[in-house]
Every structure is written in C-alpha cells, then in structure tokens.
Amino acid sequence: LSSRRRRRRRRRENKKRADSKKSVPQEAALLELRGHVRRWVVTLLSEASAAAKLALLETLPRLYVFFGRDQTQDVVMPHLITFLNDGDWALRDAFCAHAAGLGAFLGRDASEGLVSPCVGQALVDTEPLVISRALRAVGSLVDLGLLGQAPTLDLCFGAQVSAKPLLVHPSPSVRVAAASFVAAAARPFLARSFADAVALVLEPALGGIDDSAFLAEPLATDLETLLNEERDFANEEKARQRRQRQRRRQEKESSSERDKD
Secondary structure (H helix, E strand, C coil), X not given: CHHHHHHHHHXXXXXXXXXXXXXXXXXXXXXXXXXXXXXHHHHHHHHCCHHHHHHHHCXXXXXXXXXXXXXXXXXXXXXXXXXXXXXXXXXXXXXXXXXXXXXXXXXXXXXXXXXXXXXXXXXXXCCHHHHHHHHHHHHHHHHCCCCCHHHHHHHHHCCCXXXXXXXHCCCHHHHHHHHHHHXXXXXXXXXXXXXXXXXXXXXXXHCCCCCHHHHHHHHHHHHHHHHHHHHHHHHHHHHHHHHHHHHHHHHHXXXXXXXXX
C-alpha cells in the first residue's frame, strides 16, 4: 500500500513539473500575442478612419478581457480619450456610450479619477446627442456605485462643468438626461421624500435661499414626470421594435412558403 502511495505521489509531482514547464512558453506566447494585438489596436485607434474606429469599438469588452485591467488603462484608454477631441461627433458619442462599461471594468478608483472627468468634458459638447450620452454615462456610473458622493455632486454643480444648467437646455433629450442624472445623484438620499432628496442635491445651487425644500418640490415633481415620460417612450420604442421583428419574421415565413409552392 505504501509503495502505491509513493508511485501516485511521484506521478503527481511529475505532472506538476510538466505543467509548470508548459505554462512558461504559454505565458511567453500570450505576452507576444498581446504585443502584436496592441500594435494593431493602437494603429487603428489613432490612424484609421472614423468608420474603422467605430467598428473596433464594438469589440471593446473582448479587448478589455484580452489585455487585462492594467493594459486597458495604460494603452487602450489614452487612445479612447482622444475621441473626445475628434471633429466627428459620432466618435465623441461612441466614447461616452462605452464609458460606463470601461469604468465598470477598471473599477471605482479609475472611474472617479479617469473616466468620470473625461466624460464630464463632454457635458459642454456642441452636439446635444453627445451631451445626452455623457449624462447617461455618468448616471450609469452612479447607479453602479462607481462614483462616490463628492465626485457625483461635483458633476452636478462643479465649477468647470456641471449638469445644473443642462436642466434648462434647449434640447428635450438633454433636459431628460440631465433630470435622470440628478435623480441618480439624489437616489442615495431617498430615505427621505424625493423632494427632500432633490433639495439636498440642489443645495449648492440654492445657497442662501431659506426654503430650498419649497423650491425643490416642484422640481422633484417635474423630474418624476420627465422620468416617467422617458420610461413610457422607452417602452413604446421596445414595443415598436418588437412589432417590426414580428413583421419581418412573418414576411420571411410567407416568402419561404411561396418559394416552396
């Protein structure tokens, strides 16, 4: 019995040695592969056409996993940030669309120190669609717990850029997105009434006004109305898309039946 145990132990040890020898070339091959892919990605993100960049952005989640957190932050993110200075608003919009996913992958520290300040710069963009996307991105970061109270309130009423003036922006989509963001910022205080929570979030903008809760109550009502309208619109849009899919499926089935006949 003891000799069998020794043989089994020797086999396990030999297997571990063989596996360790295999892992070394595998790690080296992975590092080499990452180097090749990194050069291709950097070239595409910096030199390719806008269409090619947008196509590459669709693969970002897989690139995050492939490169890992450190290389995503050190290599991929600096090139993504340059999209905010691009003359093509679609690229600026695309960066904001992927900002929440980037923050979720990198974690809270990077979200507060890197992702959120970059997205905040898009709040002064000239294109309303980009502003709306940026507001939804920072709202998602707040909902995911990736922004603390201080950076969230700074985005609401910061000295450089803030969501406060966007509540009265000429574009309806920007106003709704700004209302959604303020509602997300107020959510941690919802142990109180919604009006009290909004009053607390708006306090920096209402400094020196005694009855801030009185002023916040109609705003809270407006915010809830806007959010309800937004949800209704989203539900209608989903229903419309569902009807379109059903119609296309029926057309395809009828076409295949005609082909059979």
